Amino acid sequence: MGRDFVYVILGGGVAAGYAALEFAKKGVSHGELCIISDEPVAPYERPALSKGFLHPEAPARLPGFHTCVGANEERLTPTWYTKHGIELMLGTRVEFVDTRSKTLHTTTEFITYKFLIIATGARALKLEEMGINGSNAENVCYLRDLGDATKLVKMMRMCRGGNAIVLGGGYIGMECAASLVMNKINVTIVFPGSHCSKHF
Ligand SMILES: Cc1cc2nc3c(=O)[nH]c(=O)nc-3n(C[C@H](O)[C@H](O)[C@H](O)COP(=O)(O)OP(=O)(O)OC[C@H]3O[C@@H](n4cnc5c(N)ncnc54)[C@H](O)[C@@H]3O)c2cc1C
Structure with a gap:
């Protein structure tokens, strides 16, 4: 059709x-x-x-x-x-x-x-594209679309007082880290440079 x-x-x-x-x-x-x-x-x-x-x-x-x-x-x-x-x-x-x-x-x-x-925009880089397996694990979240954000909210509610690693030190990584802290989760940000957002 x-x-x-x-x-x-x-x-x-x-x-x-x-x-x-x-x-x-x-x-x-x-x-x-x-x-x-x-x-x-x-x-x-x-x-x-x-x-x-x-x-x-x-x-x-x-x-x-x-x-x-x-x-x-x-x-x-x-x-x-x-x-x-x-x-x-x-x-x-x-x-x-x-x-x-x-x-x-x-x-x-x-x-x-x-x-x-x-107008197909952009997408998040998947772990597998960095040579690491595990994208589908329940405790691995991306942040690009509504589905990702909904999963992250669910994880944050389940993990109050727990620990999270944010992979990426750009704007989105830092905003995400701030939100995790607001949700009472301890955060470690991992990024390759000497400081966050080195490109900005
Ligand atoms: C969490 C987050 C926070 C952000 N915060 C800011 C901010 O504070 N300030 C700022 O300026 N920018 C921010 N950005 C960036 C901004 O959202 C993007 O620049 C903007 O989304 C780009 O819009 P777009 O329509 O070009 O592409 P996208 O938003 O990427 O949209 C592309 C669309 O195309 C669809 N699509 C792709 N391929 C296909 C296909 N084959 N078939 C059907 N559909 C397809 C996708 O599903 C998506 O709906 C943020 C981005 C994210 C993810």
Whole structure:
């Protein structure tokens, strides 16, 4: 089965959310634009995941940090996309792009487009890519998406008073370490340089 769109945004992060907002402002017609994301929720502000989402008191939760129309204004919830006739294909991974026939192959169907916007962002480096096994262990957490942050919150609740190692001394590592301390967990940060955030 295949479907046809004028515009397809591949990826469901902030770039996709704000691009959709600009399309809506310019008056895209219903059914012209589709966002395909392998995440299960509409685009959200990823920075919340290493900050408010990890707080022990009054933590940030969706829909409170979906991408938004403007500061403190309407959030782009799934209802907003429906209202503007923008198709949200969530939990859908694009496996292959054929740019000659302008076709995307997803896990379940193929989609044709006139214009493709690639907004696939970045991902966390896995332990295995550093020559270490263990990514799937229950007590190993990454912090890139909502699923990762949800697992981390669960671990923090189970391990109050325990010890954690944060691998990475950049902004996200340091914010994560601060949140772990707020959750009463002792933290050791491991990083290769002489001090944290040496690139900044
Ligand atoms: C925990 C954390 C905290 C951060 N804090 C800050 C901050 O304080 N300030 C700041 O400026 N930046 C921060 N960042 C960085 C910021 O979030 C990124 O720059 C931003 O997310 C980039 O947005 P993006 O839409 O380009 O890509 P991404 O957010 O990476 O989104 C890419 C999307 O594409 C999807 N995707 C990828 N491949 C496929 C595929 N084949 N099929 C379907 N979908 C696919 C992904 O699942 C994802 O939804 C933080 C990042 C993280 C992880």
